[in-house]
Amino acid sequence: MVVTAYALVQIRSLFAVAMMSGIYSLLAASLYLVMDAVDVAFTEAAVGAGISTVLMLGTLALTTRMEKVTHKPGLTPLLIVVATGALLIYATFDMPPYGDPAAPIHNGVSARFIERSGEEVGPPNIVTSVLASYRGYDTLGEVTVIFTAAVGVMALIGRGRSRRRKKSDDPEAPNT
């Protein structure tokens, strides 16, 4: 996964970048599977590796295939990144070790979800009951976000696109 991410930085052909980001998502999905998050793995494989790649290919078809060759970026971004990374690594020393059942994250409301969701909501999949029942408002908010994004995309490249293009072809045309 790290290798794929590094390749993504280096490759200049945007087509290859789209494909590599699909592979990256798929690797992430298998990692989720290993860490017991089967629902998340499904979603990442379908949405992250599938739809994202299609969207990216569509964009490439409408724009350009190659990244422009520029001079090497200076040292500043690298320095910023290394400094931030070092701080984050330092912060991880306060984290509970991986797989620790006593970690603070497991002390909250989750134990109750695991114990009671079977009788209170019904489906054996706890993730489903939490998503649709206990945190239903979250899901409603998610739907709102998706709707807003869809409206935004349609406003940006929907019907207005061909009209605007005509306008930019002929700057003397009167505004309608």
Added chain:
Amino acid sequence: MELITGLFNYWVVVFLMMIGFYMVISHHNLVKKIVGLNIFQVSVFVFYISMSKIKGATAPILADGIEVYSNPLPHVLILTAIVVGVATTALGLALTVRIKDAFGSIEDDEIEAMEIEECVAEDVDANGKEASP
């Protein structure tokens, strides 16, 4: 040794996050910037999922004879986040397409140069009009 195995996941997450961050701040191409944001985002997802894992536990699907389940709450949050992430990616790519239409380029340094030129041209225009009457 235990320290290394216990924290290895978080270190990978930090590394991926920094790769994404570097991509966003050092590349001029807008599509590459969006891919960088995606890498960053997935690293945060991996972080959440690795926090929810309990050693020896199974996936949070109720079944007979299983005592320990991994924490389902981060899974729910990340499910939401993945879908929202794709929505924002779609919006970003749509903006890229519009920028390509308007400027004929998706390299942000070129676009910046064009905007500066335009501003200079407008300034000259305005000054000329003021001076003429």
